Amino acid sequence: MTYKAEYIWIDGTEPTARLRSKTRILEDGADLPIWGFDGSSTNQAPGDNSDCVLRPVFSCPDPIRGGEDVLVMCEVLLIDMSPHPTNSRAQLETVAKQYEDMDPWFGIEQEYTFFKDGRPLGFPSGGFPAPQGFYYCGVGADEVYGRDVVEAHLEACLEAGLAISGINAEVMPGQWEFQVGPASPLDVSDQLWLARWLLYRIAEEFDISVTIDPKPVKGDWNGAGAHTNFSTKAMREGYDAVIAACEALGEKAEEHVKSYGAGIEDRLTGSHETAPWTEYSYGVSNRGASVRIPWQVAQEKKGYIEDRRPNANKDPNKVTRLITDTVCSRAI
Ligand code: ADP
Ligand code: MN
Ligand code: MN
Ligand code: MN
Numbered sequence: 001m002t003y004k005a006e007y008i009w010i011d012g013t014e015p016t017a018r019l020r021s022k023t024r025i026l027e028d029g030a031d032l033p034i035w036g037f038d039g040s041s042t043n044q045a046p047g048d049n050s051d052c053v054l055r056p057v058f059s060c061p062d063p064i065r066g067g068e069d070v071l072v073m074c075e076v077l078l079i080d081m082s083p084h085p086t087n088s089r090a091q092l093e094t095v096a097k098q099y100e101d102m103d104p105w106f107g108i109e110q111e112y113t114f115f116k117d118g119r120p121l122g123f124p125s126g127g128f129p130a131p132q133g134f135y136y137c138g139v140g141a142d143e144v145y146g147r148d149v150v151e152a153h154l155e156a157c158l159e160a161g162l163a164i165s166g167i168n169a170e171v172m173p174g175q176w177e178f179q180v181g182p183a184s185p186l187d188v189s190d191q192l193w194l195a196r197w198l199l200y201r202i203a204e205e206f207d208i209s210v211t212i213d214p215k216p217v218k219g220d221w222n223g224a225g226a227h228t229n230f231s232t233k234a235m236r237e238g239y240d241a242v243i244a245a246c247e248a249l250g251e252k253a254e255e256h257v258k259s260y261g262a263g264i265e266d267r268l269t270g271s272h273e274t275a276p277w278t279e280y281s282y283g284v285s286n287r288g289a290s291v292r293i294p295w296q297v298a299q300e301k302k303g304y305i306e307d308r309r310p311n312a313n314k315d316p317n318k319v320t321r322l323i324t325d326t327v328c329s330r331a332i
Pocket of ligand 3: 109111170177
C-alpha cells in the first residue's frame with residue numbers, strides 16, 4: 001500500500017515569495033525522504049544547474065485528501081545540503097535556538113482578500129460596494145462574502161492539527177483574517193505557511209482566488225496586514241519586560257520595516273488604523289501606533305505586545321527572526 005505526501009515549499013519569486021507544491025507517492029511506513037525540484041522554474045536556480053533540494057521540516061495530516069496522506073512543509077537546500085539563499089527558515093532556526101531559554105511565543109493575524117472575476121469578492125462589477133463600516137465581524141449576505149470558504153479552511157486547519165486560534169471578517173468586503181498561535185518562532189512560521197497553502201488550495205474548490213497583497217484596493221479601503229503578537233517568558237511574568245520590548249523594537253525600527261513585506265509604504269500611511277512607516281510609536285490600546293500593548297496587558301502588568309506593522313505578504317520566518325533577535329538579544 002502507498003500514501004500521498006504533498007511537498008510544499010517557498011519559492012524565489014521577488015519581491016514576495018510564493019508557495020509551490022507537488023505530490024510524492026510513498027510506501028506505507030516509509031519516512032519522508034529528501035526530494036528535489038527544478039529550481040529554474042521557481043526563480044531558485046539557473047537552467048544549466050537547476051536542481052534544488054527539498055528537506056521536510058514539518059508534516060501533518062492532509063485534511064483534503066484524508067486517510068494516511070500528509071502535507072509536508074519543506075525547506076530548500078542547495079545540492080551540497082547547505083541552505084539555499086532563499087531559505088529564510090535556516091536563519092530563523094539559528095536565532096530561535098540561540099534564545100530558546102527565553103521561550104519566545106508568537107501569534108500571527110493573517111489578513112487576506114478573496115478575488116473573483118478580477119475584483120474582490122463582494123465588489124459589484126464596474127463599481128464599488130457601500131463604504132467600510134459594517135463589514136468587520138459582520139453577518140448577513142449583504143455584508144459578508146466567502147464565509148463558506150473561510151469555514152472550510154478553518155475546519156481543514158483544525159483537522160491538520162495546526163495551532164489556528166480564530167477567524168474573523170475584516171473591514172473591507174471579501175477581506176478576512178485567521179490567527180495562528182501562540183507558538184514558538186519556528187512552529188508559528190511553518191504553520192502559517194501551511195495554513196496559507198491550505199487557504200489557496202481550498203479556495204480553488206470554490207473557484208475563488210486568494211491574495212495577501214497588502215493593498216489590494218487603492219483608495220479609502222483598508223490594507224491587509226499580519227499583526228504579529230509576541231511575548232517572552234519574562235514579558236508573560238512582568239511589565240518591565242513588556243516596556244523594554246517596545247523600546248528595543250523602536251531602536252531597530254528601520255531595519256524591521258524593510259523586512260516586514262514588500263509595499264509596506266503603501267499600507268502604513270498613518271490612516272486606516274496604521275502608524276506611518278517612517279515613525280515608530282507604541283501605546284496602550286492604540287491601534288494607530290506601530291506597536292500596541294493590549295489593555296488587559298497594561299491592567300495585569302504582564303503579557304504580550306502586538307507589532308501592527310507587518311504586511312499580510314510578510315515572510316513569517318523573517319519577521320519572527322527579527323523580533324526574537326531584537327528583543328531577546330537585550331535579555332528581555
Ligand atoms: P486583535 O485584537 O489584534 O484582532 P487577535 O485576537 O486577532 O487580536 O489576535 C491575537 C493573537 O495574539 C492570537 O493569535 C493569540 O494567539 C496571540 N497571543 C495571545 N497571547 C499571546 C502571548 N502571550 N504571546 C504571543 N501571542 C499571543
Ligand atoms: Mn485580529
Ligand atoms: Mn485584523
Ligand atoms: Mn491585531
